[in-house]
Amino acid sequence: MSDEKIIVGKINGFHGVRGFIKVFSETRPREGILEYSRFFMKQGNEWITLEVDGRQKHNKHVLLKFEGYDSRDAVEPLLGQELYISREDMPELEDGVYWLDLYGLKVINHEGVELGEIADIFETGANDVITVKGAKGEMMIPFSMEYIVMEINLEEGYVQVDWDEE
Numbered sequence: 001m002s003d004e005k006i007i008v009g010k011i012n013g014f015h016g017v018r019g020f021i022k023v024f025s026e027t028r029p030r031e032g033i034l035e036y037s038r039f040f041m042k043q044g045n046e047w048i049t050l051e052v053d054g055r056q057k058h059n060k061h062v063l064l065k066f067e068g069y070d071s072r073d074a075v076e077p078l079l080g081q082e083l084y085i086s087r088e089d090m091p092e093l094e095d096g097v098y099w100l101d102l103y104g105l106k107v108i109n110h111e112g113v114e115l116g117e118i119a120d121i122f123e124t125g126a127n128d129v130i131t132v133k134g135a136k137g138e139m140m141i142p143f144s145m146e147y148i149v150m151e152i153n154l155e156e157g158y159v160q161v162d163w164d165e166e
Contacts, residue, residue: 004087005040005047006100009033011078015058019069021078023062028099028123031057033083035091039066040084050083096145097152099128106158107132107141110150113165115139130159 013022025033034057039050054065069075090098099121107115107130116134121143123129128143141163142148151160 005084006087006090007082008036008039008085009062009083011075011081011083013061013079014072014075015061015063017072018065019071019075020054020056020063020065021069021075023064023083025062030062033062034064036085036089038085038089039064040086041078041081042084047084097154101154102130102152102159104157105152105154107134108158108160109165110160110162111165115141115161115163115165118159136165 008027009023009025011021012024014020015022023033025031027033034055037052039052040047041050042048050066050069052064053067053069054063056063066075069078102118102121105118107118109115114134116132116136116139118130119133119138120131121128122131126142129140130143132139132141141161148161148163149159150162151158153159
């Protein structure tokens, strides 16, 4: 049983007087954070567990309320804190991979040439893009499963792409 913690958001404000907090969600889609029923927060060297007592999407904000935090005064000390989930609470994906599993993987092209390692992933609208850092510097490659990505092999630690070295 894994106790790995994954960051999924940050508390960035309050909503009302009954203990709801605004959360900047790192999940995709952003509303995906509302599916979790418990979160973890770091306090010094310890993890504290926060059980969800309420959740909602309000305009463009994601709102959460935790058990035992029933007023704005109670949640004010949480402002700026990062929220984590346990890796074991993440749903199994039928198809695809979690971005967090791609960081650090080797990227090789269709000719078997190692281009570097995945250092970053970001959204652009049309396609996600991976930033690959290698001996020749940094390059950005569209992360298109349809046209560019040929294979993702988590067990052997690589992503193969249809991309030239230069």
